[in-house]
Amino acid sequence: MSDLLLELYSEEIPPTLQEDAKSNISENFTSFFEKNGFKKVVSEIYSTPKRLIFYYSNLPTNIKTEAKVLRGPKVGAPEQAVQGFVKSNNLDPKDIYEEDTDKGKFIFAKTQKKETPVIEEIKKNIPHFLNGLQWRKKMRWGNHDLSWGRPLKSILCLFDKQTISFNFFHLTSTNVTYVDGPLDDKAVVIKDYSHFKKILTDKRITFDNAEREKLITKNIQSFLKKNDCELEINNKLLKQVINLVEDPIVLKGSFLKDFLKLPEELLILTMQHHQRYFPMRSTNNHKLINNFIVVANKEDITNKIIKGNERVLAARLSDAKFFWEKNKSQNLVKQVNKLKGITFYQSLGSLHDKTQRIRVLASLIADFINCKKDDAEIAASICKADLVSDLVGEYPELQGVLGKYFAVEQGFSLQIANAISDHYLPIGPEDRVPKEKISIAVALSDKIDNLVGFFGINEKPTSSKDPYALRRSALGILRILIENRISISLKELINNSKNSYLTQRVNIQNPKFAEEILVFISDRFKNLLKDQKVRPDVIESVLFNSRSDDYYSLFTKIKNLNKVVKSNDGLNVIAVYKRCANILEQSKKDLKQELFGDPEIVLFKHNEENFLFEKINEIREHYTTPARLRTVEQTMGLLAGTKGFVDKFFDNVKVNDENEQIKKNRLELLFLLCKTFDSFADFSKFEV
Structure with a gap:
């Protein structure tokens, strides 16, 4: 088997550009190998500031091409199509011929069985691999036409100890690498990959x-x-x-x-x-x-x-x-007025407008989560004030963090100071969420304000673009609520935020923005659950008919249901539901009347009907208990407890009775059972 060594020696390339170049060029090589059926290639890819190194072993010496017949365009097609067929398949125009088929007359060509040296194909393709490299930033130097991450000085290319010589702009590949000399780079002739590694190692160049x-x-x-x-x-x-x-x-x-x-x-x-x-x-x-x-x-x-x-x-x-000494004593409250000169977004007002909206919403949230409204309003009012400081101008990554230190220096409480830094959290998926109540109020307000504003003016994320980080805002809202165990209506907060925008005379162009925001958050919620290995059918069973916008309660219910559904109770619940649902589905085809789940007790003819009806009412009574006082395990236990009653019902009661009134009444009973199950979750979504 053969091997290939390619080294691109240049002036020092920044780390991110090294990673891009390695990935891009190696993908081109991989595509080339796959296209030609090289299945056992071993790759070693390295970089240093000055070197991009690609080594491939276990390569064949020749590419074997079997003889085959190629069909081209129809006879009479534009000449351009014919030429494209010839060029793309490396054909000689003399080799093409016409032949009738059941779909008309086409141009064909028959290729010959041949073996092409791999070295020739590599020589031909490497310049294309290099030329197709997409740099984030690139430069030209001297009077050369080549654009590269940094000035490219030389190219070393060996195939089985043999130099592959090809031209790439002003450079010609050789068997030479360069190492640092006393005054300038010193050229060294390379025999093979082992020799290459030894030369670099001897010069204390750790290329791996x-x-x-x-x-x-x-x-x-x-x-x-x-x-x-x-x-x-x-x-x-x-x-x-x-x-x-x-x-x-x-x-x-x-x-x-x-x-x-x-x-x-x-x-x-x-x-x-x-x-x-x-x-x-x-x-x-x-x-x-x-x-x-x-x-x-x-x-x-x-x-x-x-x-x-x-x-x-x-x-x-x-x-x-x-800058620290200059800014730390500048009164944050007075700095707030300077936010009037900073645009939040062209259609959504200034940052000062935004802080006023956040203040109103934070005050409402403070009532929900039982924290001091005055402190929440103060924190919201000054949460963006550090953005006008010189220090944040020099260190924008520390927005909020520096505001916290300014607040402490000026005598604000630590809780208010923490809210200034924490209201941006969480920034990434692994980032912590705010835990103090004032921080929670301001963080939620800021993120909801973002969603309402941008959805309100139809600046919504697409599948490929999210320039205003609205997915991050939505996920942040969910994580803050879930990880702090907060039950709250997002719909109410969204409407409150909308009113603040309207008070400031912002033109809300999208009449369906509130509904779209809740759908958007729900999609993020599903992804969050899937990331935590929750079964998709469990998620859908709870969310499909749910109108709740209390995501902490939904999260708790779904997570617990995901555990219980694997137990005996879970399996029994699904079995009961599907058995009854199947009977109803079959019977509905013959039934001319709609079912409402409202059976008449006087039409019950068997004890099993009464017992099942009583069991259903027991479950419905259980539902009247406040949700916070009943667990998923308790509810699933009650639902699973219907199995014995349902089994006896089907063993002793004929559903499709000859009397249409009795038949319909028994179907109403089964429909009531399914409705009662559906009140907890849509068990038709479950995959057994």
Whole structure:
């Protein structure tokens, strides 16, 4: 079997572009292999800042093509169609001929059995693979026509130790790679993949991404142990750092202790996001210390690397401190007026308008969840005030978080301060939800305001686009309600939010927006349940006829029903329902009158009819108990308890009695039973 090595050597490519390029090019190779029937190809794909490496082994030497007859367009079709047929199948125009078929006269061609060297096909296709690469960002350099993530310097391509020479814009592929020399990159002739790996390893170039991750993680842990410190490995940052270095070296830097007075999130963001450093914590109190870890690309014998990194971080933290000192004392209440100058959305008013709407809705929610209305209104009024600060302008990722610190500095209660930061939560599916009542009120209000506003002006998400993160808002509402065990009517909150928009003279263009929002939330609710491994038929059984918009109660019911349905009670309930429903379905075809589930006791002729009727009434009486006082297990137990009565009914009572009145009455009894079951869940949706 044969192997292929392709290396694209360039100036340093950013981590995200490396991942894109590896994925894009490898997909092209995979498609090529599948198209040609290469089934056992083994791939190794790596990247460093300067190298994209693709190695494929277990390749055949030749591509075998069997002889076959190809049918083309109809005779008389446009010449363009004929030429397309010839070109797409690599045919010689002399090979095509005409032949009659039962569908008319067509152009045909017969190909010959042949073997094509794989090396020739690869040589022909690689330039197309590279040219089709979709970069998020690309550049041109010099007077070259090539656009690439960063300037591409050389291409190495070997097939079974043989150089594949092809042209790609101004470059020609060779058997040469480059390693760092004293002054410039040094060219090295490569014999094969083993030789390639040895050359890079000897030059301390760890080209395997997984190996670099192990090396960096191991060195960081060793370093922390020696220094009696700890840190949380940020996986996103680690992935970036892995792709920033070829020869990873872990170094420790420091900064002035005075900077530790800044908000912790501000320090972390500056180090992680802006500088790609790992902040360090004390093992004693787990607080940040004035040290950080940086992963360099070479040994720092003279300490120049770490000193340079310390200078850059000091400059950034000095700027952050300047803005912090300036903004922390600026009265948040007075800052609210500045929100009038910031547009929330062109048809939905300013951010000031939005905070006023949030305030009204938060006050209503505060009544529902039993928290202080005044505090909820204050928190809602100032929840966006930090957006006008210089510090949030410099660090937009910390909106809300910095507002919390400003509020604490200005003497607001911690609950109000927390509401400013927490009202954006949850941001991602794994993010925490607000737990304090004031935070819950403001967070729900903000998200409902988003949905009502954008649905109201018909700016709704599509299957492929959600520019205003409305799916996130809907899922956030659901998670806040469910995880905090809050039963509340969303319809009422939506209508209240609508009234605030109308009070501000916002033009609600979509008359069905409230209904559409509830459907939208319901769809997110179904997805949330499916993610938690709830059976789809259980979900549909509860939601199909439900008019409830109390999603916490629905969640509890569905989750518990999902457990019980697998038990003996669950199986008995489904069996009873389906047996009765099948009888009704068959009998309805002959019955000329509609059923209402209203049997007449005086027409009962057997004890089994009376016993079943009494059992049904027992269940209906159970339904009158407030939902919070009855469990799914209790209800399913009662429903399952009908099985014995139903079995005796069918054993001793003839449903299709000769007397039409009695027959209809017995069907009414069965219909009442099914209606009673349906009041709890639509058991026709269940799959046995």
